[in-house]
Amino acid sequence: MSDIIRRDPRAEWIARNRLHPLHAAMQPEQHSWMGPNGVIRKNPHGIGFIGPHGIKRIDRSGVQQGGATKRSATVEVQLPLHQVAAPAFYIGVVPDMVGGRLSSHDRDLLGLAHQLAGKEGAVLAVVFGEHKENTFATAGVDRLLVLEGEAFSGYAPEQRIQGLRAVDNQFNPRHWLLPDSRSGGGELGRRFAAALGERPATRVWQVKDEQCIGRAGAGLQDLARPVARLILGAVECAEPVSETRHEALPVELSTAVARSLSRIEDLGAVAVDPAAIPMAEAEFIFSGGNGVKDWELFHRTAAALGATEGASRVAVDDGFMARDRQVGASGTWVTARVYVAVGISGAIQHLQGIGACDKVVAINLDPGCDMIKRADLSVIGESAELLQALIDAIAAYRNDAKRDAA
Numbered sequence: 001m002s003d004i005i006r007r008d009p010r011a012e013w014i015a016r017n018r019l020h021p022l023h024a025a026m027q028p029e030q031h032s033w034m035g036p037n038g039v040i041r042k043n044p045h046g047i048g049f050i051g052p053h054g055i056k057r058i059d060r061s062g063v064q065q066g067g068a069t070k071r072s073a074t075v076e077v078q079l080p081l082h083q084v085a086a087p088a089f090y091i092g093v094v095p096d097m098v099g100g101r102l103s104s105h106d107r108d109l110l111g112l113a114h115q116l117a118g119k120e121g122a123v124l125a126v127v128f129g130e131h132k133e134n135t136f137a138t139a140g141v142d143r144l145l146v147l148e149g150e151a152f153s154g155y156a157p158e159q160r161i162q163g164l165r166a167v168d169n170q171f172n173p174r175h176w177l178l179p180d181s182r183s184g185g186g187e188l189g190r191r192f193a194a195a196l197g198e199r200p201a202t203r204v205w206q207v208k209d210e211q212c213i214g215r216a217g218a219g220l221q222d223l224a225r226p227v228a229r230l231i232l233g234a235v236e237c238a239e240p241v242s243e244t245r246h247e248a249l250p251v252e253l254s255t256a257v258a259r260s261l262s263r264i265e266d267l268g269a270v271a272v273d274p275a276a277i278p279m280a281e282a283e284f285i286f287s288g289g290n291g292v293k294d295w296e297l298f299h300r301t302a303a304a305l306g307a308t309e310g311a312s313r314v315a316v317d318d319g320f321m322a323r324d325r326q327v328g329a330s331g332t333w334v335t336a337r338v339y340v341a342v343g344i345s346g347a348i349q350h351l352q353g354i355g356a357c358d359k360v361v362a363i364n365l366d367p368g369c370d371m372i373k374r375a376d377l378s379v380i381g382e383s384a385e386l387l388q389a390l391i392d393a394i395a396a397y398r399n400d401a402k403r404d405a406a
Contacts, residue, residue: 087122092173112238140241291343328353346371
């Protein structure tokens, strides 16, 4: 084969023609872009780049190997350790911890706390109940306080306020940061502000020059005010910590938290039809593409998992799924905790739409497709066989659970 590089005039023409349906697919992959709140976002799966602190970032997507089917061994990077032996002050952060893990919103908030702490302060994260997170150090946590006990489980805002007041009395943080979210941070932050007698800064998307800038007027205007002691941060309020690792030293309260007489009874979670959940709010999405041949089996698998169904543009155009189920830049941008892609090759528009998902699982026959490179867990094989095996495994697990309960 000749080593002469051949040009593709048709591909070059499509790349120039904005009206061509394949124009977007011919554009170079975007490695950084500006988010809706003015914060520059980076694609961690892009080609390696130099970070703002001069640290070489690593490409784990296989792009540097020319898209080879076999991925290279992961290179371990030892980030510089940020230590604060004797903090001059604390910045308190109360993450949502949905599912027991840090969300992208929580990591943005820790990035903002790291900015406010500087070199002399320490970021104190307060977590309620048991968690499954093991990346507090790389997320920017200097001190970790876990408040465990049955009193803090479930929906218990009054007891959690008691715990936060005990933390406030002992550590006296200079600022308190909570996510302004529907997952609990927004309500807890406003309750905590009322308990402290503080006027919180809400929907804050930027802190700059001793000013908090938050959304106002139904999100159409910005409201600037001096930096408040209690800040409820919006999504992308700051860049997550990525250039340093922190100690995440465990700390404890010196006194026990007083038990409050709760006026709220938690009756547990209410079962909701996954199909009724909007795509943009779904936590678990089971998405199908052109590689799905048995759609009835696909629907049965989604029902067994209790997941919200999604689809690629090809599946929607072919009539297998409704238009409101389309995921991607030309459909719905999703922020699911878990996103399962079945038979989706991974067009650039689709990858952009799932960029904010925490964990991506790919089921595909092609080990070299872009979705496999993006996924955190990949399963190579025929989708019908894998989906049937998944249904059988779920049924066996539930039968074992019933026998144990009996």
